[in-house]
Amino acid sequence: MRMIIVAAAAALAFSAATVQAAEPIEGNWKTASGSTAQIAPCGGSFCVTLKTGKHAGKQIGKMAGTGGSYKGTITDPDADKTYSGSGTVSGNSLKMKGCVLAVLCKSQTWSRL
Template sequence: MIRTFIFAATTSVLMATAALSAEPIVGNWKTASGETAAIASCGGGYCITLKTGKFAGKRIGSMSGNGDSYSGEITDPANDKTYSGSASIAGNSLKMKGCVLKVLCKSQTWTRL
């Protein structure tokens, strides 16, 4: 009985530690158009993949960084054009920004699910 309790307590602590060590960008996000995008660790950075909608399963970006600021590439799934991108996190909001030559930029705000 005591072994079971110790095992359960240890497992709970390990799971909580893993959750706290995850980057804030990792998780599922509701995009501006209403689809769900999943951001997960891949390679040395983070991959963004659409989970729902017309382009479900399509990888639409890759980012690197940590904390509240990330940079990388964003792909428009409708026309397959790739733009330099950045992301910043404030609470449960993720501001995604894609730019052409760092002059023409568009932004969207996603919400954590």
């Protein structure tokens, strides 16, 4: 019984440390084109809205996830086409990836402001 309690306590401590280590996607990011995108909570997900540049005010994505890995949709504002997308946060970098049929993909790296 004592081993079960110790194992449960260790598992709880590990999961708490994992949650604390999660890298948030929320914030302002400089896109590859030089615009500023704001990522903020919206309806249980995170909405990506351009704050500066030619398409300021346009929502260009919606993603859900935790722990630095997010999935959803992303729109190319110039072409006005939406793709399945993903984002991976690593420190002050956000690698955004958009794919057609999960085969043809393009990626960009954004920087946290």
